[in-house]
Amino acid sequence: MMILAGDIGGTRSRLALFVAGEPAARFEQTLPSRDYAGFAAMLSSFLELAGRHDHGRIEVAAFGIAGPVQGEGDAARVQATNLPWTLEAATIGQALGGARVRLINDLIAVGLGALASPLDRRVNLNPEATPATGHAAVIAPGTGLGEALFFHDGDRHHPMPSEGGHCDFGPNDEREAALLSYLRGRFGGHVSYERILSGDGFSSLYAFARHAELGRPTPGADGQLSAASDPNALVTQWANRGEDECAVIACRLFARILGAEAGNLALKSLPTGGVFIAGAIVGHIMPFVREQALEAFLDKGRFATMLGRLPLWVVADGNLGLAGARRLAEQEMDSTRVER
Known part of the structure; x- marks a missing residue:
């Protein structure tokens, strides 16, 4: 069966055709999103x-896009957050000649991609952890901060979206308390x-460091910025x-606060399958993540020992959204086979 997967972004969108069982895409294109009046174009x-x-008929398609998904299955629709587009599963299915179409939030796509990532594409920040199958949690800094839980039913993971990135920032020391006051x-x-x-958090943190006179900026910093x-x-x-x-x-503050919030998410969900820090941003500051994140993740008082048993993975891959959309399409394909 031919699968169409898409990672729809405000600047660029990636679309790819896959055949089940084949690791590489048969055909893939990255297109400038704002050059098109709508997704249909x-x-x-x-x-x-x-x-x-001549790749043949598309049977199943799945797309990850920034925005809240309303409805389910063929009734699903998404008003894109960063584009003047509305995507409707039923309309897309008709354009694809009757294909089954699934729409998911982009963070859920990233999470599915992270969960399916091979071990050699991950970094394990917690080598003392006990790997296990079970619920998982994903935190992904990007244009915003995405957080989601993935319930495991004994066979596969089911996404549980959240808006956890909008929870109140909680400082853990005097410097972070000063940061909170500055950001307020x-x-x-x-x-x-x-x-x-x-x-944008990097610019805010940099401005705070300069405001608080925590270090010396590079000569000519203002002009370069x-x-x-x-x-x-x-x-x-x-x-x-x-x-x-x-x-x-x-960057140290970013990595430490990221580790602390990953720990907060773990306490709220008890993800025995691990916590995944996902997305391309963490790859750009990987030395700081290695240095700061685990200590902050475990800094939970009496529950440090419990968190110490949970895997803390970093999957710094900019392709996770497309991989997650493909995974959802394959799951839908499996469901289609069962129904038949």
Whole structure:
């Protein structure tokens, strides 16, 4: 059976055709999302390109997209968060000649991709943990902060979406308390974990480090940041090269707070199958994650021993959204075979 999987982003979208049992895509394209008036136009363009290769009829399709999914199955629809698009499973299915279509939130797609990732694509931050099968938790910094739980029924994982990234940030020491006070002033009140553990969080943490005079910035920092197309990426580059003390402090804070929130998520869900820190961002600050995250994850007082038994995985892969969409499509394909 031919499968279509998609990772729909505000800037770029990746679409790929797979055949069940084959590891590599038969055909794949990355398309600029904002060049299309809607998803239907993008899909039509992709299908035209794919048709030149005569891949056959698509039986099942699944797409991960940023936005809340309303309804289930063929009745599912998503209003995209970062695009003026609305995706409807039934309409997409008709465009695909009657294919079964599933829509999922992009974080759920990332989580499914992380859970299916091979061991050689993961980093284990907690070598003393006891690997086991069971419920899992995923935390993924990106444009925002995604958090989700995955219930295990003894056979497969079922996603349980959340908006946990918007929970109140809780400081764990005097520096983090000062950070909270600074961010409350910066954002006019409520400070969520997403304000810190996201792409823009690096700029906020860097600004705090400079405001609190925690280190020396690199010469000409203001001009470089103003000229940069992505100031957040510049902060991480400075930190990795050790060129800017404030950037180093910002990345240490990011990694430590990420580990602490991963521990909070673990306490709330008891994921014996492990906690997964997922997405491309953590790969850019991996030395700091290795240095800071586990200690903060375990810093839970009387429950440190219990958390010490849980695997803490890092899957720093920018392809997880597409891999997760493919996994969902394959699950739907299996269900279709059972029904037949």
